[in-house]
Amino acid sequence: xxxxxxxxxxxxxxxxxxxxxxxxxxxxxxxxxxxxxxxxxxxxxxxxxxxxxxxxxxxxxxxxxxxxxxxxxxxxxxxxxxxxxxxxxxxxxxxxxxxxxxxxxxxxxxxx
Amino acid sequence: xxxxxxxxxxxxxxxxxxxxxxxxxxxxxxxxxxxxxxxxxxxxxxxxxxxxxxxxxxxxxxxxxxxxxxxxxxxxxxxxxxxxxxxxxxxxxxxxxxxxxxxxxxxxxxxxxxx
Numbered sequence: 001x002x003x004x005x006x007x008x009x010x011x012x013x014x015x016x017x018x019x020x021x022x023x024x025x026x027x028x029x030x031x032x033x034x035x036x037x038x039x040x041x042x043x044x045x046x047x048x049x050x051x052x053x054x055x056x057x058x059x060x061x062x063x064x065x066x067x068x069x070x071x072x073x074x075x076x077x078x079x080x081x082x083x084x085x086x087x088x089x090x091x092x093x094x095x096x097x098x099x100x101x102x103x104x105x106x107x108x109x110x111x112x
Numbered sequence: 113x114x115x116x117x118x119x120x121x122x123x124x125x126x127x128x129x130x131x132x133x134x135x136x137x138x139x140x141x142x143x144x145x146x147x148x149x150x151x152x153x154x155x156x157x158x159x160x161x162x163x164x165x166x167x168x169x170x171x172x173x174x175x176x177x178x179x180x181x182x183x184x185x186x187x188x189x190x191x192x193x194x195x196x197x198x199x200x201x202x203x204x205x206x207x208x209x210x211x212x213x214x215x216x217x218x219x220x221x222x223x224x225x226x227x
Contacts, residue, residue, distance in 0.1 A: 002154070009152070034215070043116070043202050043218030044155070089154055097162050098143055098206050099170065100216065102154035 003027055004092050006103025014111050019077035021106045023090035026071065030092035034100070035064065035075050038087045047088070048075070080110045113138050116219035118203050124225045125193040133188040133222050135203030142208040144186040145170075145216065146178060148199040155202065161186055162208070193226045200224070 005024045013019045023033075034049035050057045050064045050073065057064045063076040077084055090103040116137045125131055135144065143162050147155040157170030161180040175197060177189045186205075190197060200223050204216040 004154075006154070036218075041220075043204075043220050045218065046215045049215075097160060097168070098216065099145075099157060099160065100155075101171075102156070104152050104154045 002104060003101045004090060004103045006090050006106060008106060009104070010107040010109070012109045012111060013080045015080060015082060017080050017110075019075075019080050019084070019108050019110070021075045021088055021090070021108075022072065023074065023103050024070075024072045025092050025101075027092070027094060028071070029094050030101075031095065032093040033064070033066065033073050034091050034093070035062075036089045036091060036102075038089065038105075044089060077108070080108075082110045082112055084108060085110050115139065116203055116205055116217050118201075118219040118222050120222060121220070122223050124227065125190075126227055127194060129193050130189070130191050131193065131224075132190075133201055133203075133224075135186045135188070135205075135219060136184055137186075137203075137205040137217070138184065139205060139217065140183070141205035141217075142183075143206045144180065145204045145206075146176070146186065146188045147202045147204065148172065148197075149202060149221070150199050158188065158201075193224075195226045198224060198226045 035047045036044035037047040038044040061078045066073045091100040119134045145160040146158040159178040161167045164183045167178045179187045203219040206216045
């Protein structure tokens with residue numbers, strides 16, 4: 001079963017709007033939560049990441065909100081642009097060797 | 113730097129055939145990983161390696177074998193391909209945990225179809 005649950009599966013947002021993707025986890029041993037962005041035909045690339053001792057991290061138009069007590073975290077894309085159209089994966093890392101558990105992915109389409 | 117490269121980019125196999133996927137990285141990373149990506153399932157870890165000569169099983173290791181004879185290379189083998197192994201395969205690498213904040217760098221992927 002998937003240890004990291006991601007929603008929605010897809011979303012369409014207008015240019016300038018806000019895209020919000022949510023993830024939930026069960027294992028409290030996870031200690032690092034990255035988001036990866038993937039364009040068609042390419043490999044995933046790290047977008048932004050957060051540790052569980054921080055409630056929010058912002059990098060440009062991308063923000064991660066982290067709720068440790070609820071075991072949930074989310075990605076907000078502000079002022080969404082057509083170039084943000086991609087598939088986004090949340091992930092969680094547990095302990096040794098850097099192994100990541102990925103969510104199922106969210107396909108984001110930003111319309112002009 | 114080329115980063116992480118994968119060969120081949122595409123391959124079609126018949127059921128029962130074997131093949132090897134090659135991953136190479138030029139970033140001197142200790143850790144390397146093989147994932148498969150299937151629609152609606154995200155990326156799932158097949159095998160990983162934390163150093164030259166060492167490998168370990170991930171989440172979905174059945175039907176695959178790996179080898180890490182050189183630090184920069186990580187090979188994924190399918191001994192007897194099955195249609196269930198039709199997928200896109202990604203290799204990734206990262207520094208060891210003590211050296212950096214864990215970012216994994218991914219290759220461009222290999223699209224494998226088993227008929």
